[in-house]
Amino acid sequence: MSHAFYADAWGRAARRQRNWYMENLMPALLNAKEKQAREIDAMIEQAQELLGIYKEPLDKAVPVPPRVLEPWADDSLMKPIEPEVLNLLYGATEKGAAERYLKARNKKSPDDKYVFRAVTSWDYGWQQKQSRVRARDVNRGRCAILRDTFYRKNNLGPDPRHYSIPAGGEVSICNEYSCDAS
Known part of the structure; x- marks a missing residue:
């Protein structure tokens, strides 16, 4: 989408917001003052300043002349194929x-x-090659920290003692049809 579309959408949103404030802000603050809300007088003063700014006349928009397109001798979209x-x-x-x-x-x-x-x-x-950042040295980054702290330096250790078969207990072989103790 073009810049003009976004600028126009932003302007319309700002006008809608300005109109909402002009219609609803002061009645809401005066209603809160009737209900004896705290520190509402300072907010009413700020709202009056804001509405005064909103009522100032806006500068007239300067129309942007359309671009003049120059015909190109080669009107193909693609570059020549090798x-x-x-x-x-x-x-x-x-x-x-x-x-x-x-x-x-x-x-x-x-x-x-x-x-x-x-x-x-x-x-x-588009044209990302021109702005590529050189790759960092991963040995100085997070990979080295993980390698040095998480992985073991020596091979796998033996299983802990609590993983072994219980001493003196029976070992049973069970399947879905029967359970045989040996």
């Missing part, structure tokens, strides 16, 4: 050439294939 990728499609004689071409073409990002964003889903990540 010859080696085109050769996958046109130079192959065996089956599956179209699939290989599409896979090779799909490996490239949209900003490598198109001149400008054609759909709104490309807004996020």
